[in-house]
Amino acid sequence: MSITLSDSTKKNELTGVVISDLHMFARRSKAEYILEKLHHACQSADLLVLNGDIFDFRWTTLDTVHDTMMAAISWLEHLTEQFEHCRIAFVLGNHDCNREFTRWLGVLADEAPNFSWHPDYLILHGAAFLHGDCVHRAASQWGLDAYRKPWKTVRKKSETANAIYQAVYQAGITRTVPRLYFRRKAMANRVLAYLTRMEPELMEGVESIFVGHTHVPFTDFVHKGKRFHNTGTAIHRRQFNLLTFTMETGWQTAPEPVRKPS
Numbered sequence: 001m002s003i004t005l006s007d008s009t010k011k012n013e014l015t016g017v018v019i020s021d022l023h024m025f026a027r028r029s030k031a032e033y034i035l036e037k038l039h040h041a042c043q044s045a046d047l048l049v050l051n052g053d054i055f056d057f058r059w060t061t062l063d064t065v066h067d068t069m070m071a072a073i074s075w076l077e078h079l080t081e082q083f084e085h086c087r088i089a090f091v092l093g094n095h096d097c098n099r100e101f102t103r104w105l106g107v108l109a110d111e112a113p114n115f116s117w118h119p120d121y122l123i124l125h126g127a128a129f130l131h132g133d134c135v136h137r138a139a140s141q142w143g144l145d146a147y148r149k150p151w152k153t154v155r156k157k158s159e160t161a162n163a164i165y166q167a168v169y170q171a172g173i174t175r176t177v178p179r180l181y182f183r184r185k186a187m188a189n190r191v192l193a194y195l196t197r198m199e200p201e202l203m204e205g206v207e208s209i210f211v212g213h214t215h216v217p218f219t220d221f222v223h224k225g226k227r228f229h230n231t232g233t234a235i236h237r238r239q240f241n242l243l244t245f246t247m248e249t250g251w252q253t254a255p256e257p258v259r260k261p262s
Contacts, residue, residue, distance in 0.1 A: 013246045015042045018052035020212025021233035026059040042083045052093025052131025058154050066103040069101045080112040090117040093131035094151045126247050128206045132213035139193035182214040188223035217241035
């Protein structure tokens with residue numbers, strides 16, 4: 001689906017693509033079936049936002065978390081080389097916020113001029129992008145960091161744990177809970193509270209907010225004057241919602257928040 005931000009015209013607009021929750025390398029991910037669609041969209045895009053949980057280190061099927069990180073970086077490197085014309089922005093989610101991985105993201109950002117990574121959110125002219133896992137705790141940086149702490153040094157789950165999780169997933173429990181707990185209005189309210197606390201001035205000019213995390217796709221949900229969009233997930237039996245958008249070229253980028261060493 002295509003989304004227009006503000007009154008962009010062909011003369012002064014850029015085109016973008018946003019996705020999230022591919023959960024690549026996890027057994028339940030079906031990312032390989034949507035990559036062709038993603039690559040096709042990137043051919044004409046000026047900006048690609050990878051909006052969190054693109055990779056899954058906890059439930060990886062590779063031998064180790066480190067092996068998964070190297071495969072993830074290799075995939076990103078290939079993406080930056082294949083689409084040199086496109087700016088690629090990686091916004092962390094809880095499943096890919098591992099400390100070691102963020103160091104590799106920093107290395108890639110130094111080497112690839114069209115790549116950047118953002119620990120919590122990305123705000124451009126008219127749009128905000130964040131994974132959405134700020135909904136679990138207080139609407140603050142402290143709350144988000146507290147929720148993400150277990151993933152910072154995540155370990156690979158065992159085959160037994162993987163089998164149990166797969167059984168729970170097949171039973172439909174992991175599909176039902178998000179729809180009950182993450183109702184659109186409640187999620188939108190928490191996300192907006194977090195962003196407004198973090199960037200009150202920039203948020204005044206934001207029209208659309210793109211999230212993921214809940215695996216429940218939707219588009220154009222209006223709450224307190226903002227339009228919310230959820231990109232769904234590439235997990236098996238769920239709906240994937242690749243979104244394209246246009247925005248004016250006079251974008252502003254939010255400064256990275258000041259963070260204390262963790």
